[in-house]
Structure formats: C-alpha cells, structure tokens
Amino acid sequence: MSCNPKACGADIALVGNPNTGKSCLFNQLTTADAIVSNYPGTTVEILEGKTAIDNKVMHVADLPGIYNLGSSSDDERAATDYIIEKKPGVIVNVVDAALLERNLYLTLQLLELEVPMVIALNFYEELEDNGISIDYNNLSALLGVPVVPIDALRGAGIDILVKTIDTIMQDSYKFDYYHLKYDDHIEKAIDKITEIIEEENIPKRTASINLIEEDDVEWGKAGHKEEVRKIIDELSKEHALNTEIARERHGQAALLAQKVMIQGKPKKHFKDFLDRFTTEPLTGGISLVFIMGLSFFSLFTIGNYLSDLMGKWFDLLIANPLNPLIKAIPSTALQTVLTWGLQGINAGLQIALPYIFIFYLVLGALEDTGYLPRMAYLLDRLMHKMHLHGNAIIPMMLGFGCSVPAVLATRILPNKKDRILTSILICMIPCSARTAVIFGAVGKFIGAGYALLIFGIVLSLIFAVGYILGRFLPGESTGLIMEMSEYRLPQLKNVWKKTWMRVKDFIWVAFPLIIIGSVVLGLLKVYGVLEIITKPFAPIISGWLMLPAIAGITLVYGILRKEMALELLFVLGGSSRLLNFMTPLQIFIFTLVVALYFPCVGTLAVLKHEFGWKKSLAISLFTIALAVAIGGFVGRLFLIMGVPNHGNQLI
Amino acid sequence: MKKEDYLEELYKIQCRNNRVARVTELAHALKVSDSSVSEMIRRLQKEKLVTFERFGGISLTAAGIKEARKVIRKHQLLEVFFSKVLKIKTHSHEEAHLMEHVLSDAATDKLDSVLKKPKLCPDGNPIPEKNSEVVSLIQLSVKSKAEVIFVASKNKACLERLNSLGLVPQAKVRVVRKLSRGPLILNVKGSEIALGPDVCASIFVEKK
Numbered sequence: 113m114s115c116n117p118k119a120c121g122a123d124i125a126l127v128g129n130p131n132t133g134k135s136c137l138f139n140q141l142t143t144a145d146a147i148v149s150n151y152p153g154t155t156v157e158i159l160e161g162k163t164a165i166d167n168k169v170m171h172v173a174d175l176p177g178i179y180n181l182g183s184s185s186d187d188e189r190a191a192t193d194y195i196i197e198k199k200p201g202v203i204v205n206v207v208d209a210a211l212l213e214r215n216l217y218l219t220l221q222l223l224e225l226e227v228p229m230v231i232a233l234n235f236y237e238e239l240e241d242n243g244i245s246i247d248y249n250n251l252s253a254l255l256g257v258p259v260v261p262i263d264a265l266r267g268a269g270i271d272i273l274v275k276t277i278d279t280i281m282q283d284s285y286k287f288d289y290y291h292l293k294y295d296d297h298i299e300k301a302i303d304k305i306t307e308i309i310e311e312e313n314i315p316k317r318t319a320s321i322n323l324i325e326e327d328d329v330e331w332g333k334a335g336h337k338e339e340v341r342k343i344i345d346e347l348s349k350e351h352a353l354n355t356e357i358a359r360e361r362h363g364q365a366a367l368l369a370q371k372v373m374i375q376g377k378p379k380k381h382f383k384d385f386l387d388r389f390t391t392e393p394l395t396g397g398i399s400l401v402f403i404m405g406l407s408f409f410s411l412f413t414i415g416n417y418l419s420d421l422m423g424k425w426f427d428l429l430i431a432n433p434l435n436p437l438i439k440a441i442p443s444t445a446l447q448t449v450l451t452w453g454l455q456g457i458n459a460g461l462q463i464a465l466p467y468i469f470i471f472y473l474v475l476g477a478l479e480d481t482g483y484l485p486r487m488a489y490l491l492d493r494l495m496h497k498m499h500l501h502g503n504a505i506i507p508m509m510l511g512f513g514c515s516v517p518a519v520l521a522t523r524i525l526p527n528k529k530d531r532i533l534t535s536i537l538i539c540m541i542p543c544s545a546r547t548a549v550i551f552g553a554v555g556k557f558i559g560a561g562y563a564l565l566i567f568g569i570v571l572s573l574i575f576a577v578g579y580i581l582g583r584f585l586p587g588e589s590t591g592l593i594m595e596m597s598e599y600r601l602p603q604l605k606n607v608w609k610k611t612w613m614r615v616k617d618f619i620w621v622a623f624p625l626i627i628i629g630s631v632v633l634g635l636l637k638v639y640g641v642l643e644i645i646t647k648p649f650a651p652i653i654s655g656w657l658m659l660p661a662i663a664g665i666t667l668v669y670g671i672l673r674k675e676m677a678l679e680l681l682f683v684l685g686g687s688s689r690l691l692n693f694m695t696p697l698q699i700f701i702f703t704l705v706v707a708l709y710f711p712c713v714g715t716l717a718v719l720k721h722e723f724g725w726k727k728s729l730a731i732s733l734f735t736i737a738l739a740v741a742i743g744g745f746v747g748r749l750f751l752i753m754g755v756p757n758h759g760n761q762l763i
Numbered sequence: 764m765k766k767e768d769y770l771e772e773l774y775k776i777q778c779r780n781n782r783v784a785r786v787t788e789l790a791h792a793l794k795v796s797d798s799s800v801s802e803m804i805r806r807l808q809k810e811k812l813v814t815f816e817r818f819g820g821i822s823l824t825a826a827g828i829k830e831a832r833k834v835i836r837k838h839q840l841l842e843v844f845f846s847k848v849l850k851i852k853t854h855s856h857e858e859a860h861l862m863e864h865v866l867s868d869a870a871t872d873k874l875d876s877v878l879k880k881p882k883l884c885p886d887g888n889p890i891p892e893k894n895s896e897v898v899s900l901i902q903l904s905v906k907s908k909a910e911v912i913f914v915a916s917k918n919k920a921c922l923e924r925l926n927s928l929g930l931v932p933q934a935k936v937r938v939v940r941k942l943s944r945g946p947l948i949l950n951v952k953g954s955e956i957a958l959g960p961d962v963c964a965s966i967f968v969e970k971k
Contacts, residue, residue, distance in 0.1 A: 179927035213952045214929055349791070352780040359931055366952070391940050391948065489957040492946040501959050502946060526920035590921040592946055592959030595928070 122160060122173035122198075124277060127191060127222065128206035129215050130177030131597045133234045135159070136606070137206055137264040138174040141274075158190065166278050173200065179214075181221040182325075186523065195227065196313055202280050203229040204273070209239040209246060209261070210598070212373065216365035219255070223289045224318045228280050229257050232273055236261035238598075243376035251372045256288030265603060291317075294360050298324060301347050308339050325354045383599040390483070396490050403483065407474045411467060412560060415551060418466035423688070426458050444638070452634030452683060456626045459679030462688065464622065467548040469615050471513055476610040480602035484509060485594050492592050498575060499582025501592040504534045511541035513614070515715040518543075519722060529587030532723060533578065536731055539711040539719075540574050540738075542567065545674035546707045553678055554703045557689075558696045566700070570707050573742065621714075622673055629669050629676055630683050637684065656744040658757060660694060663702050670706055672713055677706045697757045701747045709739030767834045767864060768793060769803050770812065773823055774831035777913045778932050782922055783820030814915075822915035825897045828967055832891035837863040839884035840874050846885045847878065855885070889933075896970040900936075901945050901963035908937045909968035916965040928956055930966065 124141070126134045142161030159174040175194055176187035183189045195203065205222055207215040212233075222229060233248060252259040258276045262269035279285050293299065305320035312319065323340055324347075347353060390399045431454065438450045478484060484506050492502030503525060511518035518538045522531040542550060555563035636642045646653070646661045653664035662684045670677030681702075685693040694702070710732050711719065719728035751757065772792050776784040790800045804821055807813040812827035823831060838859045845855035866874075872893065875881075884890055903909060911934045916922055929952045930936070941947035945960030958966075 211952070211954045214954055217927070217929075355779065355781055355926075355931070358926055362929055362931055362934075388940075393942050396942075485957065489946055489948065490942070492957070492959050493942065493944075496959075502957065526924065588918065590918050590924075591962035592957055593921065593924045593928070593962055594957045596948055596955040596957055 122171035123201040123281070124163075124170055124172045124204060125194065125200035125202075126172070126174045126204050126206055127195065127218070128177060129179055129208065129211070129218060131595065132177065132206045132208040132215065133264040134174055134177060134206045137204070137232065137234065137262070137270075138172060139606070139609070140264055140267055140270050142172050158194065165274055165281075170201075179218060181218065181225075195222075195225065199227070199313070201228065202277050203227050204277070205229055205231045206264075207231055207233055209233040209236045210242070210244075212246060213365050213369035216368055217361050220290075220292055220361050220364060223255060223257070224291065224315070224321065226287070226289050226315050226318070228285075228287065230273065230276050230280060231255070231257060231259040232264075232269075233259060233261040234264050237263045237266075237268065241379060241381070243379060245374045245376065247372045247374060251368070254368060254371065255290045258285060265600070292360060292364050294321075294357060297347060297351065298353070298356065298360075301343055304343050305340055321357065325357055386599055387486075387596075390486050391489060396486070400487065400490050403478075407478070410474060411470050411547070412551060412555065412563070415467040415470045415548075416556070418470070419462050419552065419556075422461045422466060423458075426461055430454070431458065445635070448634045448638050449631050452630045453627045455683045456630030456679065457623070458688070459630075459682050460623055460626045460675075463552040463679055463682075464545060464548045464618070464675040465615075467551055468513075468544040468618055469611065471544040471547065472611045472614045473607065475509070475513055476607040476614075477602045478509075479610075480600065480607055482597040482599050485596050488592065488594055489596070498533075498537070498578025499585075499589070500530055500533060500578065501589065503592050503594050504530060504537075507534055508538060508541060511538040511543060512547070513544050514618075515539060515541070515543050515711055516718050519715065519718045522722075526590040526593075527587060529585050530589050532727065533582055533585055535719060535723070536581065536734070537574050537578055539715060539731055539735055540570065540577065540708060542570055542707050543674065545712075548675045549678045549706050550703055552675075553690060553699050557691050557699055562700060566704055566707060569704065569742070569746065573708070573738070577738075622675075625672055626676055626679055629672060629680060633665070633669070633680055633683065652740060656740065657701055657705065658744075658747050659698055659702055663694075663698070667705065667709070670712070671710055674706060674712050677702075695757050697747065697750055697755055700750070701743050704746060705739045705743040707739075708742060709736050711735065765864060766803070766807065767830075769800075769807065770823065770827060770831040771834045771838070773813065773821060774828065774835065777823065777915065781913050781926065781931055783822045783915055783917045785820055789821065816917075820917045823967075825899060825967060828897045828912060832895070832897070833868075834863055836891045836893070837866050837871050839888070839890045840871060840878065840881070841866065842884050842886075843878050843881050843890075844874060847881075891969075897967060898970060899964050900947075900949070900958070900966040900968055901960055903938045903941075903947075903968070903970070905938050905941050905947075908935070908971040910935055910971055912967040912969055914966050916962075921962065921965075925962075925966075928954070930956075935971075936968065 126138055128134050138159060138161060141163045158176065161172050161174075163170050163172050173194070175191040178185075178188045178191050180188060181192045181195070183192065194200070203222060205219055207219065219231060231251070233246060236246070239246070246261070248259040248261055258280070260269055260273045260276055262273055264270070276285075294302070301324055302317060302320045305323055306316045309316060309319055309323075314322075324344055344353070389395045434454065435451075438447055438454070441447050441450070487509070488502035488505045490502075491505050495502055495504055504522075506524065507518045507521035510521050515538050518541070519535050522534045522538070525531050525534060550563050550566050554566055633642075636645070642665060643661075646664050649664045650661060653659050653667075654661060657663075663681060666677045666680040666684060669680050681690070682688045687693065690699055710716075716728055716732060719731060769789070772789060773784055776788055776792060786797050786800050786804070790797045793800070804813060804815050807827070808815050811824055812830060813821055813823055815821050841859035841862055842855050845851040845858060851858070875893070881890060897912065898909075900909070911930060911932055913932050914922060914925055914930065916925075925931075934951060937950040939948045939950050939955055945963055946957055947963060949956050949958055
C-alpha cells in the first residue's frame with residue numbers, strides 16, 4: 113500500500129479510548145518521540161511517526177483518545193475526520209482489556225465503517241493478574257476482525273501485532289465485519305435512507321445511521337437533505353433516536369464482553385491497597401500533603417544542588433578560559449556583546465534549567481503513575497470554593513510547569529466559564545520559570561522559609577481571586593466527571609523521554625531569547641540609554657515598590673520569559689550575588705511582583721488564541737494591577753512590622 | 764388530564780432521553796396545550812414532585828419518580844393481565860390506561876401475586892418493583908449498589924460525557940469510595956469514574 117501520507121493519511125492509525133496506552137504503543141512501534149500520559153486530554157494533536165514493516169517504511173499516526181466517533185468535541189471531530197477522510201491503510205483499535213465492555217462501544221462504531229482494522233487488547237497481562245481472561249479468538253470470530261493481546265508498556269505481543277498488520281496490508285485477511293442490529297423502527301428508517309442516499313466515503317448503512325443520530329458533520333454533506341430529514345423528523349416525534357442508538361451499542365458491547373470474558377479469582381494487589389489508601393478521606397488527605405510536600409522538597413533541594421553545580425562547571429569550563437580572551441578583544445562593542453551574552457548563558461544555566469528539569473521529571477512521574485485524577489477527586493470540594501471543579505486541578509498542576517500548555521489543557525474542561533476562570537488562575541500560578549526566580553532569588557539569598565512564604569501569598573491570592581471572580585463570571589459550570597485510571601509503575605524510559613522533550617523545548621526557545629536580551633541590554637547600558645528609559649517608571653518602581661531602578665527594566669524583559677527578569681538582574685547588577693546590590697526586602701518584593709505580573713508573551717499568545725484579544729488583554733492588565741498593588745502593600749506591611757530595608761538579613 | 768398522567772409521561776420521556784424534559788415535549792406527548800402543562804407543573808412543583816427551571820426544563824424529584832413508578836406498575840400489571848389471562852391483544856394499552864387510575868394499591872398487590880410477580884410487561888419493559896427505593900446518587904453510601912433510572916440534567920456536555928461513559932438508564936453501578944458529602948467514585952462497567960456532588964445530585968437511581 114503506497115500512499116502519500118499527507119494526502120491520504122498514515123498507513124497505520126492508532127484509535128482508542130483515552131488511557132488505553134495508545135501513545136505507549138506508538139512509542140513501541142515508532143522511532144519518533146511522543147508524550148505518553150495518564151489523563152484525558154494530552155494527545156490533542158495527532159502524532160505521526162515512522163516504522164519499518166517488511167522492509168517498507170510505514171507512517172504511523174496516533175489519533176486523540178476518544179470514547180465515541182462523532183463531532184461533540186474537537187478530539188472526536190479530529191479523529192473521526194481522519195479515519196473517514198484520510199482513510200488510513202490499517203486502523204489499530206487499541207482497547208484496554210480490563211475495560212473491554214466500555215471500549216467495545218467505539219469498536220462497534222469502527223466496525224460499522226468497514227475499514228481494515230485490528231484490535232489490540234492492551235494491558236492483557238495485567239488483566240490475567242486480576243484473574244480474568246478474554247477468549248480473544250472467539251472475540252475475533254464474533255467481530256470478524258483480528259484481535260491481538262499486547263502489553264504496550266513491556267512490549268509483549270507487538271511482533272504478532274506487526275505481523276497481523278502486514279497480513280492486512282497484503283490484503284490477505286478476509287474481514288467479516290460484525291453489524292449491529294437496531295430496533296425495528298430504526299432499521300426500517302435505515303433501509304429507507306439507504307435507498308435515497310448515494311455512496312460516498314463510508315458505507316451507505318453507516319451513513320444512514322449517522323444521519324439518524326443527527327451527526328452535524330454528516331448533515332452538511334447530505335445533498336438530499338429534505339427527503340431524509342422528513343423520515344427522521346417523523347421518527348423522532350416518538351423516539352429519542354440518538355439515545356436509543358447509543359443504548360443499543362452499550363447493550364451489544366455488554367453482551368459481547370460477557371460472551372468472551374472468563375472470570376476467575378481476582379488476586380489482591382498492592383495497587384488496590386494504594387488506590388484505597390490515596391482516596392479514602394483521611395489517608396488520602398495525608399498522602400496528598402505528603403506527595404506535594406515531597407515534590408516541592410525535591411524541587412528545592414535537588415534544584416539548588418544542580419544550580420550550584422552548574423555555576424561551578426560554567427566558571428571552570430567556560431567563563432575562566434574565555435574571559436581573558438574576551439578582554440583581549442580591541443573593540444568595546446564586541447567585548448560588550450560577548451561578555452553580556454556569556455553572562456546570559458550563565459544565568460540561564462544556573463537559574464532556569466535545574467529547576468525546570470526537576471519539575472518536569474517529578475510531574476512526568478506523577479502523570480505516569482495515574483495520581484493526578486486522584487488529586488482531582490480529593491480536591492473537588494476545595495475547588496468548589498473557587499467555583500471550579502476537581503478536573504480544573506490538572507491544567508493548574510501543569511501550570512506549575514508552564515502556563516502555555518496549561519492554558520491549552522483547559523480544553524479538557526467542559527465549558528467556557530470554567531476554562532476562562534482556570535486560565536486566569538493559571539496566569540497567577542508560579543510556573544517553573546517563576547519558581548526558578550522564587551528559589552533562585554528569595555530561596556537562595558534569604559531562606560527557604562521565605563520562598564515558601566511567597567508561594568503561600570501567591571496561592572492565597574489565587575484562592576481569593578477564584579472565590580471572588582468565580583461568583584461574577586457568567587455561565588453555568590459542569591461538575592466533575594473524570595475517569596480514574598489504574599495505578600501503574602512509571603517506566604523510567606517514558607518519564608525520561610517526556611522530560612527531555614519538554615526541557616528541549618525550553619532550551620530551544622529560551623536560550624536564544626536570553627542571550628539576545630542580555631546583549632541588547634548590555635549595549636543599552638554601555639551607551640547610556642538605559643537610564644533614559646527607566647526614568648518614567650521611577651515613581652512606581654522606586655517609589656511604590658521601593659526597588660532599584662535597574663529592577664524596573666528587567667521586569668520589562670520578564671514579559672518575554674519570566675525567569676529573564678532575574679537572569680538580567682544578575683547581568684545588570686554585575687554579580688550573581690543579589691545581596692551585593694539589593695536588600696533582602698527588595699529581593700522579596702521583586703520576586704513577588706515577578707511571580708504575579710503579566711503572563712509572558714507565550715502565554716498571552718495562547719490566551720489570545722483561545723479566548724480572543726479582549727479577554728487576554730483584560731487578564732494581563734488585571735495581573736499587572738494585582739502584582740503592583742500586592743508588591744507595594746506587602747513591602748509596606750514588612751516595614752510596619754519593623755523589617756529594615758537594608759543589611760543582609762530580612763529579620 | 765390527571766396528575767398521574769403527567770407524572771407517568773414525564774417519567775417515560777426522561778427515561779427515554781436520559782435528560783430533563785421540555786414543556787413542549789410534554790404537551791406534545793399528552794396532546795394538551797403548553798399553558799395547561801405549565802399550570803400542572805406549577806401544582807406538582809408545590810407538592811415537591813417535580814422541579815422546574817424556567818429556561819432549564821422539568822424533572823421529576825425522587826418522590827415524583829416513586830409516584831410515577833407506582834402508576835406505571837399498575838398500568839403494566841394490568842397489561843400483563845389483559846394479554847396473559849384475558850388474551851386481549853388489541854386496546855389493552857388503552858384499557859390499562861383508564862383503569863390504572865382507579866385500581867387500589869391492595870388490588871395491585873393481589874394482581875401481582877396472581878400473575879406470579881412478572882418482571883417484564885408485554886412490551887418487554889421492566890415492571891418497577893413495589894418497594895424500590897429511589898434516591899439521587901449523592902445519597903448513596905460507600906459499597907451500595909444501584910441501577911440508574913435517568914440523569915436529570917440539561918447540561919449537554921455533562922450528558923454526553925455521562926452517556927459515553929455508560930451512565931445510561933438501567934446501567935448497574937456501585938459506589939467504590941466517597942468523601943463525606945461527595946465527590947464519589949463510581950464503578951460503571953468495570954471502570955471507575957469520579958463524579959462531583961452536583962453531578963451526582965442530578966442522577967436518580969434505584970437502590971439494589
């Protein structure tokens with residue numbers, strides 16, 4: 113099957129419910145990188161990669177996880193369109209063996225499309241551990257398509273799956289698609305509509321069923337609207353057609369599952385105990401606090417350790433050998449560019465990289481264990497106080513890494529109000545760049561306790577804003593509906609791959625910006641332009657916030673990337689010891705402002721993309737006002753409490 | 764139109780569609796005007812048998828569901844009687860419809876035992892049991908089992924999610940875990956789903 117992948121889709125497309133291990137299978141099949149995750153909503157984009165079967169290069173596509181073919185969400189629409197329009201050579205329907213009945217709902221829909229397909233029963237070994245087995249040969253006979261048990265995590269059964277795909281590609285598998293029989297009145301309508309419509313890219317019968325289900329995508333294409341609509345309108349006076357069809361599929365799926373599942377005696381498992389322990393009210397609360405505490409503790413200690421290590425190696429390997437060389441350059445301009453550029457790299461390596469790396473490592477591990485949905489469950493009540501639901505906790509957790517993917521992840525929330533409110537709160541959550549500033553400035557020069565105080569202030573502000581704003585934002589909100597995936601031991605390879613992908617992104621985007629920023633700043637300073645620019649902001653920066661004038665200019669740069677505010681402060685101050693040119697109180701206020709003001713340009717762009725200019729500008733202005741107000745206020749509060757604005761210690 | 768007819772029809776519409784009902788829908792089914800529906804709904808609302816939001820929709824309350832099931836039980840037992848004992852094939856539905864209002868509770872129970880406690884009516888629909896306990900999901904405690912009656916929500920996104928996860932009428936569920944007043948984790952078809960308290964409050968079930 114030779115096909116241009118751009119025009120007609122990949123040779124192999126992976127389709128299945130969320131959390132069935134599709135991305136994991138994708139990683140097993142292909143050489144390309146992909147992110148594997150344990151909660152719904154990550155694979156929003158279609159991932160493509162390559163594999164070799166029988167000495168031929170095959171394109172593999174990983175479609176977003178869906179429960180249903182149709183058009184009720186972006187994910188559903190994307191996956192359905194891909195299957196129907198691009199006609200991939202073979203569809204691999206990835207099915208969670210433990211949830212066979214529910215997964216079969218989608219399978220029944222795929223069968224109706226009569227496309228070449230194979231069912232991959234994933235996590236099959238895990239199921240046998242639970243004392244259940246599936247007669248997959250019988251399942252294959254019943255459905256008329258091949259069924260292969262696999263274990264995508266450990267790589268078992270993949271070779272047989274590949275062989276089966278090859279057989280299908282050679283056109284040597286005889287498909288005998290199982291067709292669902294609906295109630296008589298629906299069958300009659302299907303027959304009538306089938307006579308009217310013309311064959312397009314899906315079987316007529318399936319097209320008729322789609323029309324009866326009133327799937328918007330198909331309506332637009334039916335050129336015989338009137339006649340068809342009459343039949344359906346007549347029928348829908350007496351019947352709720354889409355519910356009846358859905359119920360029929362659920363019923364059939366249950367029957368099929370019953371036929372092939374053989375129930376044995378389930379073994380007691382440690383993960384069942386763990387599941388219980390982490391979701392019971394008391395122990396669940398304790399473990400939540402413990403896990404969060406441990407995450408932040410490791411972020412702080414290991415991050416600090418790596419940061420120091422980076423500094424040492426940078427001095428030893430790069431700064432010390434290069435500095436004399438740079439000094440020998442006759443041109444001042446070139447000298448400035450090189451020294452400041454070098455300082456920028458140093459700042460990036462010391463401040464951002466260590467903390468961001470550790471954060472994504474911890475987050476990746478948490479994602480892969482399946483703990484995040486449990487967090488959503490435990491915090492649902494608390495989130496209600498902010499007029500949100502537990503499901504909002506997942507994008508918010510991502511927000512501790514980077515606001516950009518976090519805002520995109522709000523798509524898993526079912527309505528606009530929740531999405532906007534969560535996005536506003538995400539803009540205030542200390543992302544890893546801001547965490548780097550908090551640890552790298554306050555944590556390092558004043559103390560870990562004060563770094564935590566900043567987190568405390570910011571988190572209480574987030575709570576207050578949610579509490580107040582949630583009341584006034586219009587729109588209704590949908591409650592928590594979330595699947596609890598089983599606990600799984602995270603695979604080091606997967607976590608590492610994921611962390612590397614995310615950190616790589618950071619390096620490619622951030623480092624050029626930091627270097628260019630430092631160079632521009634250096635040139636401005638050397639030629640005396642800097643003072644002129646900072647003057648108009650003096651009343652706010654020096655007056656209200658009590659910060660040195662240079663801090664103001666770095667705040668502007670912080671708009672590009674948050675951690676640049678601190679990095680350039682090092683560069684401008686001429687020292688990576690902040691206390692040389694700032695008081696502890698100033699460092700505290702500066703950090704607080706950086707943590708709160710303006711979402712960076714990346715976030716602004718994604719906010720604009722999701723909600724339009726008006727709302728994204730409103731969010732930006734709101735955060736600036738909040739940051740300036742709170743920064744000055746907390747500063748005054750410290751002064752009143754008798755904290756000096758000089759010396760080397762805060763209290 | 765009698766109050767029982769409204770409750771019965773409302774129950775049927777909600778079970779069929781798995782959502783709240785609209786005024787026009789009810790009017791169409793009962794062949795009466797929208798305004799008479801509104802009037803009756805207001806009365807039923809006072810008796811706490813239904814809830815009605817102006818732009819939302821009508822739903823039976825747990826008490827309303829109980830009342831409706833009582834009438835439906837009478838209706839279906841009468842139908843069984845007509846078809847099994849009297850061998851009447853035509854008009855049995857209409858006859859049952861007239862008699863369901865006058866049949867006493869005691870006579871219904873007698874009829875039930877004479878017919879040997881049938882489980883299904885001639886159309887194949889399950890006959891509600893006599894003392895079944897109807898509650899919203901949020902009232903269930905850990906480890907209790909139940910069968911979904913319907914989801915009384917008007918929120919489309921919520922309904923679609925629940926439908927695709929298998930929370931449809933007659934689905935069997937079990938509460939796996941629960942935090943004091945919700946959320947809870949529900950076992951549906953072998954998979955575990957966390958549901959917030961507000962979602963749970965809109966799902967009516969029959970305790971098993």
